[in-house]
Amino acid sequence: MTTIQDVARKAHVGVATVSRVLNESGYVKAETRERILDAIRELNYTPNAVARNLYHRKTGIVALIVPEISHPYFAEFIDAAEAVLYGCGYQCMICNTKREQNYEAYYLDLLKQQRVDGIITGVHTLDIEQYRQIDRPIVALDRQLGSHIPCVAVNHEEGGRMAAEALIRSGCRKVLQVTGQSHVSTPSNRRHEVFEQVIRESGGECINYLSKWNRFSYSYHREAALEIAENYPDIDGFFSTDVITAAVLHAMKEKGRRCPEDFSAVAYDGTFVSRLPYPELTTIVQPISELAETCVDLLMKQIRGDVLSETNIRLNVIYRQGATTA
Amino acid sequence: MTTIQDVARKAHVGVATVSRVLNESGYVKAETRERILDAIRELNYTPNAVARNLYHRKTGIVALIVPEISHPYFAEFIDAAEAVLYGCGYQCMICNTKREQNYEAYYLDLLKQQRVDGIITGVHTLDIEQYRQIDRPIVALDRQLGSHIPCVAVNHEEGGRMAAEALIRSGCRKVLQVTGQSHVSTPSNRRHEVFEQVIRESGGECINYLSKWNRFSYSYHREAALEIAENYPDIDGFFSTDVITAAVLHAMKEKGRRCPEDFSAVAYDGTFVSRLPYPELTTIVQPISELAETCVDLLMKQIRGDVLSETNIRLNVIYRQGATTA
Numbered sequence: 001m002t003t004i005q006d007v008a009r010k011a012h013v014g015v016a017t018v019s020r021v022l023n024e025s026g027y028v029k030a031e032t033r034e035r036i037l038d039a040i041r042e043l044n045y046t047p048n049a050v051a052r053n054l055y056h057r058k059t060g061i062v063a064l065i066v067p068e069i070s071h072p073y074f075a076e077f078i079d080a081a082e083a084v085l086y087g088c089g090y091q092c093m094i095c096n097t098k099r100e101q102n103y104e105a106y107y108l109d110l111l112k113q114q115r116v117d118g119i120i121t122g123v124h125t126l127d128i129e130q131y132r133q134i135d136r137p138i139v140a141l142d143r144q145l146g147s148h149i150p151c152v153a154v155n156h157e158e159g160g161r162m163a164a165e166a167l168i169r170s171g172c173r174k175v176l177q178v179t180g181q182s183h184v185s186t187p188s189n190r191r192h193e194v195f196e197q198v199i200r201e202s203g204g205e206c207i208n209y210l211s212k213w214n215r216f217s218y219s220y221h222r223e224a225a226l227e228i229a230e231n232y233p234d235i236d237g238f239f240s241t242d243v244i245t246a247a248v249l250h251a252m253k254e255k256g257r258r259c260p261e262d263f264s265a266v267a268y269d270g271t272f273v274s275r276l277p278y279p280e281l282t283t284i285v286q287p288i289s290e291l292a293e294t295c296v297d298l299l300m301k302q303i304r305g306d307v308l309s310e311t312n313i314r315l316n317v318i319y320r321q322g323a324t325t326a
Numbered sequence: 327m328t329t330i331q332d333v334a335r336k337a338h339v340g341v342a343t344v345s346r347v348l349n350e351s352g353y354v355k356a357e358t359r360e361r362i363l364d365a366i367r368e369l370n371y372t373p374n375a376v377a378r379n380l381y382h383r384k385t386g387i388v389a390l391i392v393p394e395i396s397h398p399y400f401a402e403f404i405d406a407a408e409a410v411l412y413g414c415g416y417q418c419m420i421c422n423t424k425r426e427q428n429y430e431a432y433y434l435d436l437l438k439q440q441r442v443d444g445i446i447t448g449v450h451t452l453d454i455e456q457y458r459q460i461d462r463p464i465v466a467l468d469r470q471l472g473s474h475i476p477c478v479a480v481n482h483e484e485g486g487r488m489a490a491e492a493l494i495r496s497g498c499r500k501v502l503q504v505t506g507q508s509h510v511s512t513p514s515n516r517r518h519e520v521f522e523q524v525i526r527e528s529g530g531e532c533i534n535y536l537s538k539w540n541r542f543s544y545s546y547h548r549e550a551a552l553e554i555a556e557n558y559p560d561i562d563g564f565f566s567t568d569v570i571t572a573a574v575l576h577a578m579k580e581k582g583r584r585c586p587e588d589f590s591a592v593a594y595d596g597t598f599v600s601r602l603p604y605p606e607l608t609t610i611v612q613p614i615s616e617l618a619e620t621c622v623d624l625l626m627k628q629i630r631g632d633v634l635s636e637t638n639i640r641l642n643v644i645y646r647q648g649a650t651t652a
Contacts, residue, residue, distance in 0.1 A: 061387075061419070069408060070401040070598075079396040082422050086429075091436075093387070094420045096408050103412075110417075218598035246602045253604050272396075272544035276572045276602050278579050 002045040010039040058117050062299060063093040063107050065121040068216035072243060072271035073288065074122060077141065080292035081120065088300055090117070097123045098216065111136050118299045121145075128185075137302035139295045144185040150298045150311040152291055153187040159284045159317040160191030163239050163266040164198035166282055166319070170264035170326040172237030175199055176207040176228065178244055187314075191268070195239060207232065211244075218243065225251040233257060238265040242273040242283065249277050249324070265324040279323030290315055328371040336365040384443050388625060389419040389433050391447040394542035398569060398597035399614065400448060403467065406618035407446065414626055416443070423449045424542065437462050444625045447471075454511075463628035465621045470511040476624045476637040478617055479513040485610045485643040486517030489565050489592040490524035492608055492645070496590035496652040498563030501525055502533040502554065504570050513640075517594070521565060533558065537570075544569065551577040559583060564591040568599040568609065575603050575650070591650040605649030616641050 004022075008015045013032060020028050021036045028036070039045070062085055066074040082092040093116060097103040104123055110116050111134065118137035131138065131145045138145070142153040167175050179192040192208065199206040209228060212220065225247035228238075233255055238248055245267035249259050259265050259279065267274050270285025294313055301308055330348075334341045339358060346354050347362045354362070365371075388411050392400040408418040419442060423429040430449055436442050437460065444463035457464065457471045464471070468479040493501050505518040518534065525532040535554060538546065551573035554564075559581055564574055571593035575585050585591050585605065593600050596611025620639055627634055 063417075068405065070398065070405040072396065072398075072401075075396040075398075075401040078420065079394065079422060082395060082420055086422075091389075092420050094404065094408055094418050096405060096412075218601065222601065243598075250602065250604050250606070272569075273599075273602065275544065275548065276576065276599065278576050278604070280576070 002043045011036045061116045063116045063119045065095045071216040076288045080289040084296040139299045152313045155314045156191035157194045160194035164195045166325045167237040168202045174205045175237030176235045178240035242267045242269045246277045282322035282325040283320045285318040328369045337362045387442045389442045389445045391421045397542040402614045406615040410622040465625045478639045481640045482517035483520045486520035490521045492651045493563040494528045500531045501563030502561045504566035568593045568595045572603045608648035608651040609646045611644040
């Protein structure tokens with residue numbers, strides 16, 4: 001395995017200089033710095049994160065807390081976040097909260113006990129008060145945990161508007177959207193408000209079908225899809241996440257309702273699941289890799305003790321035309 | 327938060343007795359033990375894993391190494407393994423190897439340095455020799471890493487046979503299967519050998535389409551599916567994983583080839599993806615939760631220093647009839 005000594009030798013510098021570059025501490029001439037980075041790349045050197053973290057009195061571990069690892073949105077987020085964290089010399093601890101409510105408290109405890117250096121959480125079941133008591137690095141993905149905790153999300157207002165406009169362009173007059181629980185404080189609730197508003201302004205009807213709180217398993221989504229197909233066979237437009245939309249297309253087909261002939265559909269998230277159904281889903285894409293990069297970036301700044309200039313980040317969504325809308 | 331003192335009070339015993347039950351050390355009367363377990367359940371008590379692991383001189387961390395976190399098979403495996411590990415008082419570290427070859431070596435180093443207590447790996451890019459040098463807890467998921475490392479997999483021979491027989495029952499005479507690289511030592515190669523053999527014995531033709539090594543991303547699967555639909559439009563049977571089969575159904579439809587009218591298909595894995603396409607896929611289901619439980623069980627035994635009576639575990643697959651075969 002390549003060592004820091006190998007890098008130093010190749011770059012014709014001392015180990016201390018390589019260390020300064022790796023730790024971003026102390027002055028290194030730009031030219032020397034470049035030579036060291038070239039050597040790192042050529043030798044495919046992985047800095048010894050453990051040693052580096054010991055030096056900095058850190059664990060080198062970041063915890064990612066999500067409601068369900070196997071939900072495609074969270075799976076793609078973890079996939080991307082793990083890669084960025086690895087690049088920063090951090091290992092990634094993973095926590096599912098779907099089974100037990102006290103998971104979240106348990107991981108906050110790990111953070112308090114300094115067993116992990118920071119937390120990125122896509123979950124929100126505890127009181128905001130419990131977060132307020134912690135003065136350690138936390139970043140929230142698409143959750144509002146109080147003004148002192150940075151929140152990274154997409155521009156859901158824009159996403160809701162794009163979805164509504166796609167259905168209106170397809171001539172929809174009676175649409176159904178699957179909404180989350182409004183008592184969970186998440187920026188994503190805004191997409192449903194804007195969606196409903198834009199549909200109503202166009203003179204259309206908007207039915208809000210309430211999804212059960214924090215339920216992300218496919219068997220639940222499938223059950224919900226069957227219920228929607230059974231109770232609302234006459235809708236001409238549908239809006240939900242990739243997975244639920246795919247399940248609804250399936251359930252509707254079993255009722256003889258074809259998409260896009262009999263109804264149009266717009267999905268949200270843009271995971272690989274939006275590409276699986278036939279026809280392929282029109283989707284509002286969340287830039288999941290950028291969400292992960294931004295979360296890690298804000299967490300690293302907190303770990304380094306930097307002051308955050310912005311704590312409410314909103315990334316743009318992308319409209320991707322599929323074959324489920326006109 | 328509930329403490330061990332609360333549990334002791336409720337069960338009318340001392341803290342040391344609760345501790346003996348939690349640590350499975352020392353004698354506790356069956357009746358007392360039951361009372362303590364009841365109290366733990368009623369109070370929803372989470373044992374302080376950190377304290378317990380410090381006591382046992384462990385890190386309390388297990389690393390899961392997979393080629394791609396967001397592939398549904400691995401995502402569902404991680405989801406299940408994390409839950410079982412949590413139940414054993416362990417946190418779960420997660421490692422993607424898709425981006426860099428030296429990831430695997432890096433995590434083996436963490437194990438050697440006792441920064442993690444054990445590894446469950448679904449990856450195999452290093453020489454077996456590198457594994458032979460490590461006398462620490464490792465379990466392999468569906469990979470052969472040498473006789474000293476336990477391997478947990480399904481009975482792939484049976485899976486390959488079931489898939490072939492389903493296609494033969496559907497009248498297929500010219501089938502295509504997507505195979506992995508034969509130089510990767512994995513029990514799952516056996517399913518392709520048996521599949522081909524059973525098809526040939528029935529008088530049918532079997533085309534083996536070679537999948538690129540360790541490629542698990544959907545964009546690659548989609549590309550492969552388009553290539554298959556383009557070059558083999560006249561096959562009447564298809565066999566691959568859930569994700570690839572779903573992608574092939576899609577690509578074939580664009581060529582005007584319908585399933586099951588024009589060709590039959592059997593998928594492998596049984597993740598939620600097998601339920602998304604219309605028609606729903608006939609699938610050979612891997613019991614992913616049981617695979618995870620078995621891996622964790624074998625790892626815990628190694629961590630405790632138990633001698634393993636069996637190191638080659640094969641779980642049964644399940645045939646699930648969908649609408650893509652007769």
